[in-house]
Amino acid sequence: MPVSTFILSSSLALQLVSGAAPVATKSAPTKPAQTAKAFTPPLAVAEKLVGPALTEGHSYARLAELTDGIGPRLSGSEGAAAAVQWALRSFKADGVKAWTEPVKVPRWVRGEERGEVLASERTRGHPLFLLALGGSPPTAPEGLTAEVVEVTSLEALAALGDGVKGKIVFFNHTMSVAADYGRFAGLRGRGPALAAKAGAAGALVRSLATASLRTPHTGSTRFEDEGPRIPAASITTEDADLLHRQLEKGAVRVKLVLGCSELPDADSHNVVAEIRGREKPQEIVLISAHLDSWDVGTGAHDDGAGVVMVMEAARLIAKLPQAPRRTVRVVLYMNEENGLRGGRAYAEAHAAELSRHVAAMEMDAGGGRPVGVSLRAGAGGQELLKPWLSPLVALGAANFSAREAGGADISPLLPARVPFFGVEVDSSRYFDVHHTHADTLDKVDPQDLARSTAATAWVTYALAESPATLVRPEAPAAPPGSAPVAAPQKASAGH
Amino acid sequence: MPVSTFILSSSLALQLVSGAAPVATKSAPTKPAQTAKAFTPPLAVAEKLVGPALTEGHSYARLAELTDGIGPRLSGSEGAAAAVQWALRSFKADGVKAWTEPVKVPRWVRGEERGEVLASERTRGHPLFLLALGGSPPTAPEGLTAEVVEVTSLEALAALGDGVKGKIVFFNHTMSVAADYGRFAGLRGRGPALAAKAGAAGALVRSLATASLRTPHTGSTRFEDEGPRIPAASITTEDADLLHRQLEKGAVRVKLVLGCSELPDADSHNVVAEIRGREKPQEIVLISAHLDSWDVGTGAHDDGAGVVMVMEAARLIAKLPQAPRRTVRVVLYMNEENGLRGGRAYAEAHAAELSRHVAAMEMDAGGGRPVGVSLRAGAGGQELLKPWLSPLVALGAANFSAREAGGADISPLLPARVPFFGVEVDSSRYFDVHHTHADTLDKVDPQDLARSTAATAWVTYALAESPATLVRPEAPAAPPGSAPVAAPQKASAGH
Known part of the structure; x- marks a missing residue:
């Protein structure tokens, strides 16, 4: 069905964003003076991120390109290679600098x-x-x-x-x-x-x-x-x-x-893109999803939805009048499904700068509506993010999830104590279609996708713009290398 | 899952039957005398039909035999032939006289x-x-x-x-x-x-x-x-x-x-069984379903559920201390799905006795719970049946459906003006699995099946025992032969 029948009108979306803000700048003169230290997030920016994400239908249109146009994309397949090229083209069209990084992937064929x-x-x-x-x-x-x-x-x-x-x-x-x-x-x-x-x-x-x-x-x-x-x-x-x-x-x-058969490992790629920070470009907020899918269905929920959410977040942030304080880096990982080689390759290739990764997230639980924000960080994380949540009220996501943020592909960043964040989505129907022939575009609700895209864009911006950064968490208990990469609890949903 | 976890306890079922009767025989002495003409259905019989249908799990166990044991049974296939033999064996085990009648069927092969x-x-x-x-x-x-x-x-x-x-x-x-x-x-x-x-x-x-x-x-x-x-x-x-x-x-x-290919027509059979009436054996109440299914799935809802409902109704009626007034005849039609040859063959072979068919029904809308009773008869049908509905109260089916009774296989009886009746079932989820690989035993809820079986047994008994019979309806507008057999509105759900 055409996207236009599903998306909210632009004016309604903006109204939602403005109306949702408990710190209403316009009504300030008629209210008692606020405390001197009250932090006000830049709501003009929220309108530029949340509004278009809700109204333009861009993430859904791009999901159609990826699922209908390219289809399944198991690591090492022609579909996976086509998806890499599609991602590069798309980032270029969006005015976001992008490149590939090599990943040697297993090649299992049904x-x-x-x-x-x-x-x-x-x-x-x-x-x-x-x-x-x-x-x-x-x-x-x-x-x-x-x-x-x-x-x-x-x-x-x-x-x-x-x-x-x-x-x-x-x-x-x-x-x-x-x-x-x-x-x-x-x-x-x-x-x-x-x-x-x-x-x-x-x-x-x-x-x-x-x-x-x-x-x-x-x-x-x-x-x-x-x-x-x-x-x-x-x-x-x-x-x-x-x-x-x-x-x-x-x-x-x-x-x-x-x-089925296991062919020799194949050359493939992660796709990496970034918007350089205006003040602290060396500090990186990493947002990610995985570009590979299973060879059945077209990977619409798993993880096409995550891919287009983070791509759209980057596109909208890149269009802002000024870049956020820190660098926003997008990684579209290859080989989440059957090897996690992309996640490991990124952590190895970027080992020297992981101490400058101030936050990382992976969207990989489908294209459902947003239900909250999650964290895995040291003390004070919620306090840091809380003032930024008002634009999420109308999306139903202005609360902290009890779940710990994580993701299979970012789990190799755990030893470097990179703080994790996430936009939690409603995944109650995710396992109806997960890893099946039925994981197709029609299963993704364009409104839900638009809402989660909006939340992703805004929370990403918040962490890239916030005066302070998240405190790094304790290192995980088990030393790396002692066991296969253990995906945190949350990550298992995306496998 | 084992049937025992789903069926109601015997005592609860009997309580439902008794408690559901607005004409409560036991409390009569303490109440004002009823009008002399008030008709009381034989509630002792209701306990013997509705009670076991709800509690014994016999229809579900038999559905497992048909679906797991025999599987798909498209006309002309080995499965269809095996189903005919299974039906004969089952009627024999139930103490119900049964025989086959020849039907030449198309044989289409995927x-x-x-x-x-x-x-x-x-x-x-x-x-x-x-x-x-x-x-x-x-x-x-x-x-x-x-x-x-x-x-x-x-x-x-x-x-x-x-x-x-x-x-x-x-x-x-x-x-x-x-x-x-x-x-x-x-x-x-x-x-x-x-x-x-x-x-x-x-x-x-x-x-x-x-x-x-x-x-x-x-x-x-x-x-x-x-x-x-x-x-x-x-x-x-x-x-x-x-x-x-x-x-x-x-x-x-x-x-x-x-x-796919169309092979030469094959020899097959309707399975017919009957319980001879004690007073008017020449008057026939026909209850039916179709034994054939598509070649995908195992035909659990379509129409295994109907088959076991009418078989169980016959089994329970045959076990009554005395047979009902009229003959109850069960027909398990062959070839409803792709030819309707069984329905036509029955009408032709029994043309001479159709004027003595006082009522006919086909259960072919899946194994959902009962939601009402339907009729297609001349004036006074509801008045005739109404006093019999009290045992259906606890089943949620003690009302008349707005739908006209019918069924594809009994549609050839329309020109003979045979009155139709039916137990309408909830078919809101029927088309989730209809004609698919997914029409399997697990989709049939044992409690729903037991309830519709109970309703089928009771309504069948009512029409076989009622002092009066339904008035025959007008002949259908279009003369037979002028068009392909037109299934009445209701029947289309079962195709």
Whole structure:
């Protein structure tokens, strides 16, 4: 549908911005004098950022270019390369200086894939709707046929010991709402590797989903470099329920054919852009999202929405009469989905200036409406940002979220104690489409996207313009390198 | 999930039945004498029908047998033949006499199928998620590649005239709620034939859907025996939106590969069962559903739910201490989905006794909860049934629906002026899964199914036991044979 039917009128948007400001500059003369130290954010700037973000439909139009025009963009694919070029062109069109930085990415490619519950005395058999998990090896060309054993936790898998030898381990769970994702994502991420170590022949994982119309959800699974690998796929909740019902009655055999393959690492890029600060250009506020997506759907929510939010924030900030005090840097990371190579490459390449990164954020929880602002910083962070929140009132986001800010791609910045911030969005329906063929443009509400874009632009400006900077947080407990990069709690939603 | 977690306790169910009766037999002594003519339905029988239907979970268990055990059952397929045998076995186990009656059915078989929006300067191309429509011919093996032209009505197609020659006609529409189905079903049913007559090379129809996760909805399309036929498929709402957006910007070319085929007609069967009436066995109350389903999903809502409702109604009526006054006949029709051959075969084979069919119904709108009772009869129908409604109060169905009763398979009984009745169910979410891979057991709520089963059993008993019968309605306006069998308004929901 045309964007114009969805966006707010320009005058309404400006009214919202002005009306939302509790510190109303125009009414000051008729009110008691304010305390001398009261901080007033530059509301004229808020009108220039929040207003156009709400009314111009630019972020949604750009999301259409990325999803309809380019489509899926798994690391190493032609789509990913096209997205890099698109981002460079777009930043140039916006008058924002941009460049690429090299990232060597894994190149996993999906092949033929199918599965079936074999006929038994209890069923004439059923097709399984599935997607190979990123990182899965293929089956033999003739497929893998084995008995299925169901577990609902990694502990239950461990308890079975040798009992899974030669079998297909079926990881079932009870995810029903978005907040369950973190609880069960380990079944997909680590389950197949652990099953392989125990001698299993294959793995099926119930999709991490909050809705399904026979809709499989893919995602990464991680095998150790030297450990055994087994074919692993996600199946739909419907098929998981069917397997469960059949297993209650007796033995179930499944045939699985996966033709996926791991090609040699490929050359790819992060796209980096920046608006140089007017007073303290050496101080950097980093805003980011990831340009890669899964190879199914068109990555509209994950993470096209995040990409266009931060690009639009940069475009609007670049158009201001004067740049903010500090440098705003945009990073569109490559390879969040299946490797995090872009996040690591940035942290390595920019190690020398991470002490000058005064704030960083990644938008990667879909294109929902904004619901609040999050922080991960030392003492006084909320006090610093609070006076800046008034333009967010009309967006429903003028409050601090209980969640800690974070993001998978910025997690490599944790050891350098970079303060994190974020605009939290409503992701209650995010896992309806996350990592599926259904993550397409129509699922993103243009108004919600416009609101989150507006909030992103304004909070970014606030941290780039604020007289003071956030206090750096304590370093994370575990030293870097002791474990795979651990995404903070928030980040798991974006994986 | 186990049925036991969903069904009501037996005592609660009986309490509901008794408590729901406005004519409370036990409290009569303490109340003023009732008028001499007040009719009291046999509430002891209601307890024996409604109670077990709510508490025993038998209809849901049987739906699991049909969907998990047998699966899809398109006319002419092995699944359809297996379903006939299953139905015979099940009636026998229930102590209900059953037999088969021959039906010659079309045998349409799905093959390889895929489609894509070809790359242009505006897009790198996209896969189309589609299902060939039942009745579609195949494309050439190398596929059909043509420009797309969008229309949103049959009138708009006619207005284009020669403009569709050699093109793929894309039928788009705005279905958003279940009630829209009737408005737009003609685009699928008749659109491709009309496009073919106008010289089109192929047809794509936006799925008739109220939800989508890249979920195509199949269904029948009808070509005239001597008219031209073109490959026709339904595409998902996501892909329809994409096509629409791309067409707004310029020409779009699509490649379509359909490998479906029409095999020679096959021998199949209706399954008929009956409980002979104790007083007027020659008078028949016909209750029905259709045993065939589409070849995708497992036909849980369409029409497994209807099948198990009427089978369970028969089982419970057969267990009563004495049979109802009239004969209750169950017909499980074959070929509702793509031919209506079963409905026509029954009407022909039983032509001599249709004047003794005192009522007929088909349950074919899914397994939702009951919301009311419908009729299509001469004067006085509601007055006849009204005294019987009290056991339906606790089920939320003790009212008359504004909809006229009907059903595709019983529509051939219209010329014989057979009165129709029905238990209307909540079908607001029916078109989320209708004719899709997602029409599976998990979509049917066991409690809703139990309630509609209970209502079906009771209303059937009421018409078989009531002292009087429904007055026969006027014959339909159009004489039979003047047009394809026109399903009444209600029936369209079940196609």
